[in-house]
Amino acid sequence: MTQTVNHFALLPLYAAGGTALLVLVLELAFGRFVLPAGILGGLATIGAAVALGLRPASTFCGPEHCSWVSGPQAAVVAVLFAALTIGVLALSAPALRAGIAPPGEFCFLLAAAMAGGVVIAYAGDLITLIVGLETLTLPLYVLVGLRRFAPRERVTTTGASAAVTFFLVSVISTAIALLGAALLFASTGVLHLAVLTEGSGPLAPLGAVGAALLVIGFAFKVAAVPLHAWAPATYDGAPVPVAAYLSTASKLGGVVALAAVVQRLDTGPLVAVLAVLTMTVGNLVALRQTRTVRLLAWSSVAQAGYILAALAVGSAGVPAAIAYALFFVVLEFVAFAVVVAVRGPSADGGDLADFRGVGRGQPWLGAALVLALAGLAGLPPGLAGLFAKVTVIAALINAGWGWLAAVVALNALIALAYYLRVAALLYARSEPVGVPFADLPAPEPAATGSTVTAVADPDLLRAATHPRVPVPRTVAAAVAVAGTITVVLGFAPQWIFDALLG
Structure with a gap:
């Protein structure tokens, strides 16, 4: 049988892979233009994904099934990967221009990761899916180690140790996933996702073990408990823009991979246990965090638990999980x-105390962070997050998993404690600070030599000791665009998501 390749179906991959090659050539030939090339390549990938979404096509097909499958959901995922890549490049632009990080290597690695995300979006079999996950993850090992972004004196985890931790746990999880895929193939003889099954007859137990190992291996990508310990250390040790990519694009890849297998394999009880452990541990540990990035890391662990809860019900919960x-x-x-806008391009995420009063000094940044925190908590005005949580809970109740819906609701209440604490801190006044003035003239002779303590105005003192970092235009644009998208998604009607997610 002669197999033909549909190059139109591969346009998003060509755009993403071509971006990586273009950035590499520009860096070697001219030593500049890499950042605009990376952003334009991301836009080209979005255009190619939209074109393929409007006219679906598949390739690498056998007699019955294909290894590269397009559709509305694949188009949405590919567009989101490319958009996140553009956003992270915008957040990193000031540091790259200042020479704090090597622009060529940074843009090339990020574009290569974007290519891996595109492969995940269109994967039609387990091997293509795992290759996409590894292509997405491998460049991140190096990006995490680019610790020149931030001063070392306040960093609790160095970039090198964070990269090594991330690498070791990732390699183990990949080996587990590959073993699971091998056992499934030995049991059923199929790898295409469209016909994936645990099999029947004498080899069914082997297929069940393979399915469990596959889920456990993919669970690492979403930082599910007990494969979560790498996330807080890695996020805190990585440059903040890279941590943003890890928490968004990398986690999205894991969710898509899990969704592809759980809707066809009987792994509901295992995924439900992972969901309960992940959301509970994530929320309880987040309550104790004082560093900003670590709090966001533990929060993302808890959010992964909510996604896993929807995936526990199988195919009925996949649309809710993807949404x-x-x-x-x-x-x-x-x-x-x-966080990048407040702390500056070369700083780490800092402590929560560093964000006290940000909403007073920079109202639009405070409003954007409150919008994000409210959405993650599932509260107005973050209507996108509220819609998402209601969708998950409704999917669980409709599938007869009321007890898991109750656990989701309980954990959402626990999460309110730290989300509201951070939101309140943004608008809190600085505490009055006693400032000794030993050299002030004594008001009376009897008081000569005494120390007089004056209480300085807290806002003036903070302005003098913690000056606001000017927000670069690219970072401001990234915040504004992402915030606008969040608001629009919050008001988007249900039928739009039904159409996009199939």
């Missing part, structure tokens, strides 16, 4: 973008 993932990554990106 929740789409909302989550946009809200999470807004939160990280505000």
Whole structure:
């Protein structure tokens, strides 16, 4: 049989892979223009994905099934991967222009990761899916180690140790996933997602073990408990824009991979246990966090638990899980973008105390972060997050998993504690600070030599000791665009998502 290749179906991959090659050539030939090339390549990938979404086509097909399958859901995922790549490039632009990080290597690695995300979106079999996940993840090992972004004196985790932790756990999880895929193939003789099954007869137990191992291996990508320990250390040790990519694009890849297998395999009980552990541990540990990026990391662990809860019911919960993932990554990106805007391009995420009064000094940044936090908590005005949580809970109730819906609701209430704490901190006044003035003239001779303490105005003192970092235009644009998308998604009618998610 002669197999033909439909190059139109591969346009998004050509655009993403071509971006990586273009950036590499420009860096070697001219040493500049790499950032605009990366952004234009991301836009080209979006255009190619939209064109393929309007006119679906598949390729690498056998007698019955294809390894590259397009559709509305694949187009949405590919567009989101490309958009997140553009957003992270915008957040990183000031640091790249200042030479804090190597622009050529950074843009090339990010474009290569985007190509992996595109492969995940269109994967039609397990091997293509795992290759896409690894192509997405491998460049991130190096990006995490680019610790020149931030000063080291306040960093609790170095970039090198964060990269090594991320690499070791990822390699183990990949080996587990490959073993699961091998056992499934040994049991059923199929790898295409459209006909994926655990099999029947004497080899059915082997297929069940393979399905469990596959889910556990993919669970690493979403930082599900007990494969979550890498996330807080890695996020805190990585440059903040890279942490944003890890928390959004990398997690989206894991969700898509899990959704592709759980809707065809009987893994509901295992995924439900992972969901309960993930959301509960994530929320309880987030309550104790004082560093900003670590709090966002534990929050993203908890959010992964909500997504896993929807996936536990199988195919009936996949649309809700994908919708929740789409909302989550946009809200999470807004939160990280505000952190970059407040802290500056070369700083780490800092402590929560560093964000005290930000809403007073920079109202639009405070409003954007409150919008993101409210959405992650499922509260107005973050209507996107509220819609997402209602969608997940409704899917669980409709599938007869009322107990899991109750666990989701309980954990959402627990999460309110730290989301509201951070939101309130943004508009809190600085505490009065006693400032000793030993050299002030004593008002009376008897008081000569005494120390007089004057209480300085807290806002003036903070302005003098913690000056606001000017927000670069590219970072401001990223915050504004992501915030606008969040608001639009919050008001989007249900039928739009039904059409997009099939």
